[in-house]
Amino acid sequence: MSGLGELDRPETPGSPGAWDERSRRSLTDVGGDEGGTDESGSRGAGAAASSRDRQSPTRARRSNADPVKALMHRHRELCERAVDPLEIAAGLEAHGVTDRTAARFRHRDVFSLAEEMYARVPRDDDPAPRPADPPAPRVRAAWLVLALLPGVLCAAAVAGLRLTDGRPRLIAAAVGALAVTLALRAALRRGPLSAATRTTGTWTCWLVGYALLGDGLLRTALAGGPDALPDGTADGAWPLTAAPVVALALSCAPAAVCAHLFAARARRKLTSSRGLADFSASVRPLLLGTFALYMGVLTALLTLTGAVLDEPAAHPQALALGALLLLARLLTVHGHAHSATLVLTATAAAEGAALATLFAGRLPGCDFLAVPVEALVAVCGPAGVPAAACGIGALTLLLHASRRLTRASAHAHADAATERPG
Known part of the structure; x- marks a missing residue:
C-alpha cells in the first residue's frame, strides 16, 4: 500500500490540486512568499525586488499601488469565467493562496479578496445567477x-x-x-x-x-x-x-x-x-x-x-x-x-x-x-x-x-x- 506522500502528487497539470508554477511566481512577485523568511532572505528578496523595480518602474508603481489588480491580471481567466466569488476563492486556494497571503493584499481572508476580484472584473452583461435552489424534483427523481x-x-x-x-x-x-x-x-x-x-x-x-x-x-x-x-x-x-x-x-x-x-x-x-x-x-x-x-x-x-x-x-x-x-x-x-x-x-x-x-x-x-x-x-x-x-x-x-x-x-x-x- 502506497503512503500518503504518493497520494499528494497532483493528478494532472490542470487539476484543482495541481500547483501552477506561474501562479507561484506571481504570488512571490506581488504578495511575497507564503512562508516566513529570515532576515537574510528578506534582504535578498528586497534586493531582487528593487532590481526588478529599477528595470520596470512603471510595473513597480502599478503593483505597489494596486496589488489586487496585478493579481487579477495573472488570474484573468479564473476571474472572467467565475460566476460567483466562491469560484474565485476556491481557485485561489487551489493555487496556494491562504488567508495569510490575502492579508498582504490588505484583506482579512481569501473570501473577501475573491469578492473584490469578482466585483472588479469588467462584464458587458451580468451572467446568469447560479441556481441556489435544490434541483427540480424531476431531476432528483x-x-x-x-x-x-x-x-x-x-x-x-x-x-x-x-x-x-x-x-x-x-x-x-x-x-x-x-x-x-x-x-x-x-x-x-x-x-x-x-x-x-x-x-x-x-x-x-x-x-x-x-x-x-x-x-x-x-x-x-x-x-x-x-x-x-x-x-x-x-x-x-x-x-x-x-x-x-x-x-x-x-x-x-x-x-x-x-x-x-x-x-x-x-x-x-x-x-x-x-x-x-x-x-x-x-x-x-x-x-x-x-x-x-x-x-x-x-x-x-x-x-x-x-x-x-x-x-x-x-x-x-x-x-x-x-x-x-x-x-x-x-x-x-x-x-x-x-x-x-x-x-x-x-x-x-x-x-x-x-x-x-x-x-x-x-x-x-x-x-x-x-x-x-x-x-x-x-x-x-x-x-x-x-x-x-x-x-x-x-x-x-x-x-x-x-x-x-x-x-x-x-x-x-x-x-x-x-x-x-x-
Missing part, C-alpha cells in the same frame, strides 16, 4: 431511480441463480452480470456520484468479484488446489457469497444520497464561512458524519440480505469494501481520481497476491510464500484477507479525504454533479 437500479437488478440476478440450474443458470448469471454492470455505469454517469474524470472500473470489478467468489477460491487454495472443492460443491457449482454483493449493490442509492448531502451542505458552508481554516473545520465533521451514515445503512443492508439469503452477513470484509468504494468515489467526484485509483489498484493487487502466494506455496521449496496468508486465515478465517486489504485501503483514503475534501477548491463546482446530464 431521475438520478434516484438510476441509483436504485443496480440493487434491484442484482437481487433479481441472485434470485435467478437460486431458481435455475445447469445451462439456464449460466445464462442467468451472464445476463444478470451484464444488466447490473450497465445499471451501475448509468448510476455513476448522472447525479451526485458522477464525475467529470473518466476512470476505469477494472479494479472495482475485481474487488466486487472477490467479494462474490474470493472466499470459496481461498478455501480451495488452502485445501490444495481446484480439485479439492469445499463441501457441498460436488455437483460442480462454485460456492458464491451473494449477500455482501447484493448489499453493496443496494447501497448504491444510499451512497448517492450521502454524496448529495455532503456536496450540498459543504456548498452552504462555503457560502457562510469567512476563512479557509473556518471552512475546513466545519466540513471535516460533515465528511465524517456522511461516512458514518453510509456505514450504518450498509450494516443494516448486510444484516437484511444475510437473513433473506440465509448466508453469513460477512460484515467485516463487506463493510471495509463498502467504505473503500464510497471514499474512492467521493474523491473522484471532487477531483482527486488519482489517489482513488492508486488505492483501489493496491487493494486489488493485495488480494490477488494473497491468492497467488497460496498457489505458489504448493511448489517444491516455496512453502514459505504461503505462510503469511495461512497465518492470517488461521486467526481471522478466509474473511481476514479482504478485510485487511480493504480496511487498510479505506483507512488510507479516509485520512486522505479528511485533508483533500475539506478544502474549498474541492467544492467549487459541487452542485454541478446533480445537474450533469450524463
